[in-house]
Amino acid sequence: MNNVHILFIGAGRMAEAIFSGILTHQPEIMITVSNQSNSAHLDLLQSNYPIQTTSSWTEVIDQVDVILLACPPGAHSEVLQKMSLLLKKGQLVVTVAAGIGPSKLEAALPKGTPVAWLMPNTAADVGKSMSIYAYGSAITDTHRNIFEKVVSAIGPSEELSEEQVHNLTAVTGSAPAFLYSFVEALEQTATKYGLTAEQARKLVIEMVIGSAAMLAKHRDPAKLREQVTSPGGATAAGLTSLANDQFSDSIIRAIHATNARAKELGS
Incomplete structure (x- = not known):
């Protein structure tokens, strides 16, 4: 060994x-x-x-x-x-x-x-x-x-199982790219409020690192989301906007598209 x-x-x-x-x-x-x-x-x-x-x-x-x-x-x-x-x-x-x-x-x-x-x-x-x-x-x-x-x-x-790996590779293997894309979008938005690219990158990446640490500690994303979201508050308005733009459904479609392409590549 x-x-x-x-x-x-x-x-x-x-x-x-x-x-x-x-x-x-x-x-x-x-x-x-x-x-x-x-x-x-x-x-x-x-x-x-x-x-x-x-x-x-x-x-x-x-x-x-x-x-x-x-x-x-x-x-x-x-x-x-x-x-x-x-x-x-x-x-x-x-x-x-x-x-x-x-x-x-x-x-x-x-x-x-x-x-x-x-x-x-x-x-x-x-x-x-x-x-x-x-x-x-x-x-x-x-x-x-x-x-x-x-x-x-x-x-x-x-x-x-083999079939589960086929279907879940998008979640564990490809989804980090989705997260990085989300980070890029936040960075681009931050620069529109007067930050330099370096400041925007620091602000967003440290936010993601902190959020990941909270997930590692508490293991409950729904509860953590609720802790950040006051009813009728600013965060709630942002989440409503994401829901109106089918944020969750968009992620699901991305997973399906990733899986379909992976199976094509392996055929």
């Missing part, structure tokens, strides 16, 4: 967020990162992190315990086809790609290959990703222990 070695196939933002979190919280885990098309980026990553890098994952796959697919959904078919010829018995294959569940991994890999589907978000970089995941049918307790060790390094997590 102390010598787990993970091969990342793909070196984009999500891969970096995950292995950055792992190295911070589980520094004994060995990391190798592969990127076939951008050697300069690999050199940059190696200068910033205590990792190994390679432009040819096929040459090192036999040396690792876990293969983490951080490549785009559309690249999975080719990668899995190559991998199926090279896997050793017992190696755990994990994907973080939207729309690529355990059933698709199992269909493409040798029978009995242990697989898992992990859907984190970029807060893995600071050990705060709320990750959801689903296992394939060949997972053993040993694989669970390794997988949960890795996931715990990047934040809290919840095991779900």
